[in-house]
Amino acid sequence: MTTYYAQGSPQADLSRDDLQAALFQTLHRLEPRKRVLALPPDYTRANSMAGPLTCLAYEYFGDRLTDIMPALGTHVTMPDWQRQRMFPGVPKELFRVHDWRKDVVTIGQVPADFVTAATEGIWHKPWPAQLNRLVWEGKHDLILSIGQVVPHEVVGMANYNKNVFIGTGGAAGINESHFIGAAYGMERMMGRADTPLRRLLNYAQEHFCKHLPLLFVLTVIGPRYGASPPSDLAVRGLFIGDDVECFEQAAALSVQVNFTVLDEAPRKMVVYLDPEEFHSTWLGNKAIYRTRMAIADGGELVVLAPGVATFGEDPGIDAMIRKYGYRTTPEIMRFVEQTADLPQNLSAAAHLIHGSSERRFTITYCPGKLSCEEIESVGYRYGDLDEMLERYDPKRLHDGWNTLGNGERIYYISNPALGLWASRARMQHSVPSPGTGRRQVGRGPR
Secondary structure, eight states: OOEEEEEEOTTOOBOHHHHHHHHHHHHHHTOOOOSEEEEOOOGGGGGGSHHHHHHHHHHHHGGGEEEEOOOOTTSOOOOHHHHHHHSTTSOGGGBOOOOTTTSEEEEEEEOHHHHHHHTTTSOOSOEEEEEEHHHHHSOOSEEEEEEEOOEETTTEEOOTTHHHHTTTOOHHHHHHHHHHHHHHOGGGTTTOSSOHHHHHHHHHHHHHOTTSOEEEEEEEEEEOTTOSSTTSEEEEEEEEESSHHHHHHHHHHHHHHHEEEESSOOSEEEEEOOTTTOOBHHHHTHHHHTTTBTSOTTOEEEEEETTOOBSOSSHHHHHHHHHHOSOOHHHHHHHHHHOSSGGGOHHHHHHHHHTOOTTSSEEEEEESSSOHHHHHHTTOEEOOHHHHHHHSOTTTOOSEEEEOTTSOEEEEESOGGGOEEEEHHHHTTSSOOOOOSOOOEEESOO
């Protein structure tokens, strides 16, 4: 088990040439490879640099890169415009669609006693490790799992083997994994590399997947200092390897780069959701997940969501959200115990918990394509988008604290997918320390 490349720091700014050199040097060490599968994320993770890295893999392997399967999880299939924008120049015929309901195989069961111990008694059943058939049966001699390590509400830190077991996993594994994370408590996990669900994924990888030629290509992404808008991003780290050490180094750097601790808990936070990236509350509720540890008790979160047109990415999950709404954890747990349909859709149940403020603060959703009645029916306040965009104009705001002309003081975030925010008053040892921001992580050629 090897970490082939590990380079990064909070001040690093790796160029495309740096990425190419690191990737090509690593791949050269692994030759010969004749049948390669790439597993990048979908367009909802376009900031990950997985698109350019996949293009570089195609440049290196040519026709030896036989399959590219975006790790959709439960997301909708990428339309052509997203595929072309994220993977320019890569032939369409290389892309495969992951069907998380049908085209999967259960490769093993994480034992119930291990699950019970790992989840601290939250879950007592065996956990089914599932993969897309192409990943499991495709007879590839290299599987490139590409993506960004960043704080995450279900598993603590996104990517590594989550990209495999969840991104290309099946309904049972996804449902139970999401519910385990929600029941355990997202505020206990976000920003941590060692979490209950990660232990299950690590067990599955170690016991069921040793023969799979997995290579993880992991980025850490942060805003370029002084950039305006902050969508001008920098690659702060690149980590390539086939073991957990590679992931843990990336996670340690991500905490320094992507975790913002505020001395003051904002009474009002305003979050903008780019319409190209966020078209559902299933995706857009990162505005809630990633800010919930920062907002003051009794405060307000305003979500500017011009592209949001639905609740769930999947029609079945959309129906569950509309039926039950974003309620408190005790309410959702009661629904799971007392209803017939929600226990069959545990990822939806988890999402409903994630999207709740637990009545600690109010959430004003301002969607471009959902009605007032729809928003209020799921438990949110409705805000008129045009009115709110005039009041909180993203073109005039900068990330962080802003004082408006009327004297109102807000904290603004232009993309909640890029990080995790917490206030010192609410941390209380529930989240990791971001450190000094000066520790270097370095191994491998530049």
